[in-house]
Amino acid sequence: MRRPLRWSIALAAGLLVLAALIGLPFWWVVSGAFKAPQEIIARVPTFFPQSFTLEHFEKLLSASDYLTYLVNSVFVSVLSALVTLVLAIPASYAFFRLTFRGRETLYRIILLAYAFPSIVVLIPLFATFARLGLVDTRLALVLVNVAFALPFAIWMLRSFFASIPREIEEAARLDGGAPLTVLLRIMIPLTAPGIAAVAIFAFVTSWTEYVFASVMILSDAKRTIPVGFSGIIGQYQVDWGLLLAGASLAILPVVLLFALIGRWFVTGLTEGAVK
Amino acid sequence: MNRPLIAFAFVAPALVFLAATLAWPLVSAFLLSLQNVRSVGTTGTWVGLENYQYILANAAFWRSTGLSFGWVIANAALQTLLALLAALILHQKFPGVRVARTWIILTWIVPTVVVVMIWRWLFSTSGGMINPILLQLGIIDRPVGFFATPESAFATLVFINSWRWFPFIALMMLAGMSRIPSDLYEAARIDGAGAFKRFTRITWPLLAPTLTVLLIVGTLLSFNVFDVIWLMTQGGPAGGTRTLPVLIYETAFRSYRMSEAATIAVLATALLMSFAVLATRYLARSGDER
Numbered sequence: 324m325r326r327p328l329r330w331s332i333a334l335a336a337g338l339l340v341l342a343a344l345i346g347l348p349f350w351w352v353v354s355g356a357f358k359a360p361q362e363i364i365a366r367v368p369t370f371f372p373q374s375f376t377l378e379h380f381e382k383l384l385s386a387s388d389y390l391t392y393l394v395n396s397v398f399v400s401v402l403s404a405l406v407t408l409v410l411a412i413p414a415s416y417a418f419f420r421l422t423f424r425g426r427e428t429l430y431r432i433i434l435l436a437y438a439f440p441s442i443v444v445l446i447p448l449f450a451t452f453a454r455l456g457l458v459d460t461r462l463a464l465v466l467v468n469v470a471f472a473l474p475f476a477i478w479m480l481r482s483f484f485a486s487i488p489r490e491i492e493e494a495a496r497l498d499g500g501a502p503l504t505v506l507l508r509i510m511i512p513l514t515a516p517g518i519a520a521v522a523i524f525a526f527v528t529s530w531t532e533y534v535f536a537s538v539m540i541l542s543d544a545k546r547t548i549p550v551g552f553s554g555i556i557g558q559y560q561v562d563w564g565l566l567l568a569g570a571s572l573a574i575l576p577v578v579l580l581f582a583l584i585g586r587w588f589v590t591g592l593t594e595g596a597v598k
Numbered sequence: 599m600n601r602p603l604i605a606f607a608f609v610a611p612a613l614v615f616l617a618a619t620l621a622w623p624l625v626s627a628f629l630l631s632l633q634n635v636r637s638v639g640t641t642g643t644w645v646g647l648e649n650y651q652y653i654l655a656n657a658a659f660w661r662s663t664g665l666s667f668g669w670v671i672a673n674a675a676l677q678t679l680l681a682l683l684a685a686l687i688l689h690q691k692f693p694g695v696r697v698a699r700t701w702i703i704l705t706w707i708v709p710t711v712v713v714v715m716i717w718r719w720l721f722s723t724s725g726g727m728i729n730p731i732l733l734q735l736g737i738i739d740r741p742v743g744f745f746a747t748p749e750s751a752f753a754t755l756v757f758i759n760s761w762r763w764f765p766f767i768a769l770m771m772l773a774g775m776s777r778i779p780s781d782l783y784e785a786a787r788i789d790g791a792g793a794f795k796r797f798t799r800i801t802w803p804l805l806a807p808t809l810t811v812l813l814i815v816g817t818l819l820s821f822n823v824f825d826v827i828w829l830m831t832q833g834g835p836a837g838g839t840r841t842l843p844v845l846i847y848e849t850a851f852r853s854y855r856m857s858e859a860a861t862i863a864v865l866a867t868a869l870l871m872s873f874a875v876l877a878t879r880y881l882a883r884s885g886d887e888r
Contacts, residue, residue, distance in 0.1 A: 330793060337687045338698070345705055345765070348716050351727055355719075364724050410612040417608035424602065429609065436620050437815075439870055440822050442843045443863040446850050447626035448619065450638050470619035473612060502604050531709045533825040538851060549711045553829055556715060563719060570712045577707040585700045592769040593699070593776065 349574070356380070356567040363563050379568035383555075389569060391544060392551030397576065399461050399547055400529040403468035407476050407525035408518060410469065415480035416506050420492065436474040442534065444470075449538055459541040467535045472525035479524065479591055483517025484510065519584050520591025530577055548573050624867070630860035637854040649861040659862060661837065662845040663869075666821060669756065669841050673820035674813055677760040681767035681812070686801075688768065689775045699772070702765040710762070714829040717758045721745070748838020751831050755839055759826050763819065767812055774808030775801065807881075814877045821870055842866045 355363055359374035383389050417423070418430050448467065449458065457463040487510065495505045511518065533549040540546050546554070552569050559565050581588070631649055635642035653659050688699050705713070720726050721744040729741040745751045778801065786796050824843040827833065833840035833848065840848070842862065850859035 334687065334690055334692065337683070338692070341684055341687060341698075341702070344761070345702060347727075348720060349704065351720065352716050410615055413608035414612035417605045421605035421608070422602075423605040423609075426605075429613065433612075433616060435871075435874070436616060437818055437874075439624065439867045440843055440846070440863065442822070442824055442846050443627050443860075443867050444620055444623035445847075446638075446856055446860055446863065447623035447630060450626070451623065453638060466619060470616060473616060477612065502608070506608075527707045530707070533710055533829070534847070549709045549825075552709070552715075553711045556711070561724070566715055566719070570715050573712045574708050578704075581700065581703075581707060585703070586696065589700050589703065589769060592766075593773045 352567050353571045353574070356564065356571040358564070360564050363567070379564035380572075383565050383568045383572070386565075387555050387558075387569075388543060388546075388551065389555070389572065392546050392548045393572065393576075395461060395545060395551075396530060396547040396549075399464045399468065400526045402461075402465045403472065403529040404522045404525040406465060406469045407472045408522055411473055411476035411480060411521060412511065412518065413506065415477045416484055416510060418477065419481050419484045420510075421502065430477075433474050433477060441471060445535060445538060448535075452539065458539055459545060461540075461545055463539045464529070464532070464536055464547065467539070468525070468529040468532055471532075472528045476521045476525060479521050480514065480517050483514040483520075483591070487513050516587045517591055519587035523580065523584060523588040524591075526580065527577065627860045627863050627867075630857055631864045633857050635856045638856060642857060645857075649857055650865075653858065653861045653865065658837070658840075658845065659865075662840050662842050662862075665752075665839070666841040666843075666866075668752070669823075670817050670820050672753075672756045673760055673763075673823075674816045676756060677764040677767055677816055677820075678809065678813055680760060680764035681771050682809070684764060684768040685771035685775060686797075688772055699769070702768065704765070705762050706766045710825040711829055713758065713762050714826060717754075717761075718830065721754065745831060746835065748834075748836050751835055752839050755827055755830060758830070759820065759823055762826065763816070767816060770812055770815075771805070771808060774805050774812075777808075778804045810881060814874070814881075817877075818870065818874065821866075 354372050356379055357375050357377070358369070358372045359376050359378075362369060362372070362374050418426060452458045452463050457466075491509060491513070492505060495509045496502075500508065531549065532547075533553070536547045536550045537553075540550060543551070543554075552573060555569055556566055632644055632646060633642035634645045634649070684702065688695065688702065721728050723729060723741045723743060728744075729738070732738045733741070742750075744754045782800050782804075783796055786800060791799065822843060823841075824847060827839050827841060827844055828847065831839045833844040843866075846859050846862050846866070849855050849862060
């Protein structure tokens with residue numbers, strides 16, 4: 324049905340403000356990374372670059388261990404996403420499709436994980452990891468990231484499992500399928516969008532994690548982007564060109580990931596949560 | 599075949615994992631708060647509730663608690679408001695709405711260190727975009743140092759953190775909006791209700807439960823924010839942005855007083871947990887879905 328003209332104008336205006344609020348900072352950073360140094364600090368900033376150079380990227384990659392950080396971040400994030408899935412899928416399936424005693428209570432306890440400050444576990448976890456020899460390993464980061472992504476992942480999968488008609492499951496079970504077979508053969512293929520959404524959530528959680536990575540990792544060669552890049556920021560304080568190049572490169576992988584499967588994530592957050 | 603046992607086998611790995619990485623450290627933090635351990639790895643002696651007496655009489659702790667309250671309220675208000683406006687826009691039908699719904703989340707998927715760098719640059723007095731724009735518009739007559747005073751640093755950080763989180767909240771709000779049956783709007787339209795009336799009479803009351811849940815979630819999320827503050831101001835200037843998580847981190851990893859940090863952490867947890875419990879009780883009483 325048709326919208327009155329003034330509402331269309333208001334909608335367009337609102338959309339423009341929203342796009343500017345989110346898009347402009349990114350535009351300035353990414354376009355700034357290709358500007359010549361004197362243009363970056365010009366008194367009157369330019370919207371479209373007047374100059375083009377790759378010198379900031381060259382300097383960043385040759386003068387710092389940026390590529391190492393990037394590889395570490397990808398490694399940690401991919402592994403965290405995988406482990407989260409392996410733990411979250413069966414748990415969520417059992418919570419919402421099987422019945423057992425204490426199910427509700429256990430589920431509530433898991434949700435409580437969101438109600439305490441994550442920094443609380445940093446101190447004791449550091450001590451425990453030190454004893455286990457896990458400090459300064461990327462595995463430590465994977466463990467921590469999974470711990471923080473898991474409760475939300477289980478909650479997020481809930482609506483996807485709920486949206487599958489019980490009859491499908493019943494039929495498979497009558498055909499003699501054990502719960503594990505039903506999960507692997509029927510439920511996982513049917514909830515693929517939800518699984519993609521959870522994978523993205525876990526990946527992003529790990530990709531952006533700073534606190535634990537800054538405390539658990541001691542050697543430069545094992546740093547992830549958030550910590551490695553903050554070191555670069557400290558070292559090249561006012562070399563904005565170099566820092567903008569670093570920021571652009573840190574944005575790139577998640578943007579690529581989102582371009583490929585981002586809409587599954589949004590579906591998972593919006594339509595999935597409806598049920 | 600024993601079904602409950604199988605169900606439990608499905609849940610067990612996740613449970614064991616969370617017990618080891620979250621629950622056990624929480625217990626150890628409590629035990630640590632009853633000792634006098636300084637740096638990690640050293641042992642201390644049991645001191646009972648001494649740390650609690652010391653912290654509760656400590657002005658810095660109360661100042662941080664106050665700042666945390668202010669931080670949570672300001673962020674919850676700003677990010678919920680921005681999210682509501684964004685969700686109302688994205689709830690409309692227009693060409694490209696799918697693209698808009700996907701890419702609005704951009705602020706949330708980039709590392710906080712990048713978010714901090716972006717805004718530090720945009721707010722900076724050399725080459726930043728904000729000062730020239732405000733100057734041009736005549737809002738200010740000379741460049742402003744946004745992180746120069748405790749108050750302006752605090753307000754700027756609230757803006758940056760809400761900027762990072764509001765799209766995420768907006769998408770969850772969108773879920774609540776799409777749950778409202780569209781025939782309600784149809785009926786209202788036929789009865790001649792204008793857009794504003796449809797918002798106040800249909801959207802707002804039916805969205806209220808979702809908004810309450812998201813306010814609670816937003817409160818928990820903002821309370822825990824550490825990296826944005828730490829990377830931007832390290833709690834300064836003059837401790838003006840030293841919320842509880844910053845205080846805990848500083849006490850543990852700058853002053854090397856593990857037990858004191860654990861004590862503050864336990865107190866913060868108690869505060870947050872009681873809020874969560876009260877909030878969920880309130881939700882349950884107002885007759886919501888779980």
